[in-house]
Amino acid sequence: MFKLFRVDFYHMFYKKWFWIFTAFMVASAVGFCAMQYTAMDYVVALDRVIFLPMAFFGIAAAALVGMVIGEDFSDGIVKNKMISGKSRASVYFANLVASTLGCILMYLFTIMISYGMGIHLFENNVPFEKLLLFICLGFVTICNYAAVYCMVTMIVGNKSLALMFCMGIAFVLLFLSIHVDGMLARPEMKDGQINPFYVSGLKRTIYEWIHDINPTGQAAQLSQMECLFPVRYVIAALLSILLCSLVGYGVFCRKDIK
Amino acid sequence: MEYVLETNNLSKKYKDSLALDRFTMHVPKGSVYGFVGQNGAGKTTLIRLVCGLIKPTGGEYTLYGVHSDSKDIAKVRRRMGAIVETPSFYAEMTAKENLRQQGLLLGLPSFDYVDEILKLVGLGNAGKKKAKNFSLGMKQRLGIAIALVGDPDLLILDEPMNGLDPQGIVEIRELILSLNRERQITVIISSHILDELARVATHYGFIDKGRMVKEMSAREVEAAYRKRTYIKVTDTKALARVLDDMNITYEISSDKEAYVFDKIGVSQLAILLEKEKCEILSMQEKEESLESFYISLVGGGDHV
Structure with missing residues (x-):
């Protein structure tokens, strides 16, 4: 599998897509910093800015994974790997690892730019431990994104369709995250009385899990640098990664490669 | 093997x-x-x-x-x-x-x-x-x-x-x-x-x-290619009689044309046909291509 991974990883950087989507994420990091710096009439805290570009990450990751793996299918590279005696398991997981590493590098570039600019422009209210925790949570989210989009692309197996499905899912996850975030943000008390629309009990727990399993829900928490249950966040992401990988690999194993 | x-x-x-x-x-x-x-x-x-x-x-x-x-x-x-x-x-x-x-x-x-x-x-x-x-x-x-x-x-x-x-x-x-x-x-x-x-x-x-x-x-x-000889004569009925006597496989395609699938002695055939008052107009040996061999194997019909 290492040989396959090496080829996939090399291929990821050889193609223009990685650099295009990384440039998009870096530009969004610069843009957010500039907007926060110029638009606000008060000193903005650093924790409001560092992870703000993560709001777009789902779309960039969908495009990157869909394009790179999808092109492998369209160019016949996946077919070639299997003719060369590579097992379906190694083809699937090498693509997953390469996609994950590609997304992680895109994330690191984005965060470095965001932090590098932010520390000079905004009030530094982020202790090192908190920064480290959220960077690590970011890694978990990236792995979650890569697992979702890798599953979709390996199942669809066609560049145009994969891109369409990945982008579609990116927006579905975004809208789901906005909806769930809105539900969870409802205050318990309103005008001194209990808010009847406050989500509580089991329903709240279910919503919280949905928000944590959804990589865009995780990205929303990252962008605000607020995560109430980091352990659940990690467990939910691991569950999502495991589920996506099992489903993706299972379907890919039965798939006729064209 | x-x-x-x-x-x-x-x-x-x-x-x-x-x-x-x-x-x-x-x-x-x-x-x-x-x-x-x-x-x-x-x-x-x-x-x-x-x-x-x-x-x-x-x-x-x-x-x-x-x-x-x-x-x-x-x-x-x-x-x-x-x-x-x-x-x-x-x-x-x-x-x-x-x-x-x-x-x-x-x-x-x-x-x-x-x-x-x-x-x-x-x-x-x-x-x-x-x-x-x-x-x-x-x-x-x-x-x-x-x-x-x-x-x-x-x-x-x-x-x-x-x-x-x-x-x-x-x-x-x-x-x-x-x-x-x-x-x-x-x-x-x-x-x-x-x-x-x-x-x-x-x-x-x-x-x-x-x-x-x-x-x-x-x-x-x-x-397995069936070599065949195309013959154009004045009277295929006479040709058929001669070929039957010679015990040779043939196929009449029109009143003047026929295909012969076995090897034939051209001189002998010409002499026998002359006795039947039949004249050979033209004669050509044809070889089946792989394509026609394939079609003969799988049957014509819907094949190219």
């Missing part, structure tokens, strides 16, 4: 159609195996099955003696190279980079083979041109070059002549022959350009509607 590939009652069913129906074939080691069949006969389905791209719904195959259900079947595939439908390569890379990538994929220790293979397939001067800008013939040759990385014993080419110009067809044919003769690579070629196939194949497998109609060596096919 040693076989590199054998299939036994191999079947592949898609939703509504049976692409391969209890298909059995034997590819001898060192042969150029011409896999003949019309579009949709099941040629590509068989190749995709052998390459592991799809799974059979029934039956089995062995590749170098390794059973299709064995865990080692993926390993043994490293001994083969293939182009299935269209050549596969990284479109953004040059020919050299593509061959290096294939070498990395196969875990080859060095890239010494790159220039040799490119020269062999006639892409030695491709330079820094990206594969996406290659002509169709160059793409086909690059596909073969990639398939040759790893020094395979078996090369499977699915319709390698499709879309090529006459010069390209000749080049690919020469390449196939040199790979088979000089490197002892067994080659399976699927094609429906039968005249081209007839120039390279040492063995044939004729497939129709997912079933193997017949497997034959090139010599057997040549021997």
Whole structure:
């Protein structure tokens, strides 16, 4: 599998897509910093800015994974790997690892730019431990994104369709995250009385899990640098990664490669 | 005889159609195996099955003696190279980079083979041109070059002549022959350009509607060709009487034309016809092509 991974990883950087989507994420990091710096009439805290570009990450990751793996299918590279005696398991997981590493590098570039600019422009209210925790949570989210989009692309197996499905899912996850975030943000008390629309009990727990399993829900928490249950966040992401990988690999194993 | 590939009652069913129906074939080691069949006969389905791209719904195959259900079947595939439908390569890379990538994929220790293979397939001067800008013939040759990385014993080419110009067809044919003769690579070629196939194949497998109609060596096919003689005479009734007396197989196609399928002594026939007051107007020996042989095997009807 290492040989396959090496080829996939090399291929990821050889193609223009990685650099295009990384440039998009870096530009969004610069843009957010500039907007926060110029638009606000008060000193903005650093924790409001560092992870703000993560709001777009789902779309960039969908495009990157869909394009790179999808092109492998369209160019016949996946077919070639299997003719060369590579097992379906190694083809699937090498693509997953390469996609994950590609997304992680895109994330690191984005965060470095965001932090590098932010520390000079905004009030530094982020202790090192908190920064480290959220960077690590970011890694978990990236792995979650890569697992979702890798599953979709390996199942669809066609560049145009994969891109369409990945982008579609990116927006579905975004809208789901906005909806769930809105539900969870409802205050318990309103005008001194209990808010009847406050989500509580089991329903709240279910919503919280949905928000944590959804990589865009995780990205929303990252962008605000607020995560109430980091352990659940990690467990939910691991569950999502495991589920996506099992489903993706299972379907890919039965798939006729064209 | 040693076989590199054998299939036994191999079947592949898609939703509504049976692409391969209890298909059995034997590819001898060192042969150029011409896999003949019309579009949709099941040629590509068989190749995709052998390459592991799809799974059979029934039956089995062995590749170098390794059973299709064995865990080692993926390993043994490293001994083969293939182009299935269209050549596969990284479109953004040059020919050299593509061959290096294939070498990395196969875990080859060095890239010494790159220039040799490119020269062999006639892409030695491709330079820094990206594969996406290659002509169709160059793409086909690059596909073969990639398939040759790893020094395979078996090369499977699915319709390698499709879309090529006459010069390209000749080049690919020469390449196939040199790979088979000089490197002892067994080659399976699927094609429906039968005249081209007839120039390279040492063995044939004729497939129709997912079933193997017949497997034959090139010599057997040549021997089975029905040589026929076209005769135009003034009176075919007289001709029929003479041929019946000579116990010769024939077919009357009009009141003046007939085909004779056995060897005939022209002088003897002319003398006998003269006795019947019948004159020979013209006579021509014709040889059946592989194409007409294939049609006679699978039956005309809906075939080209």
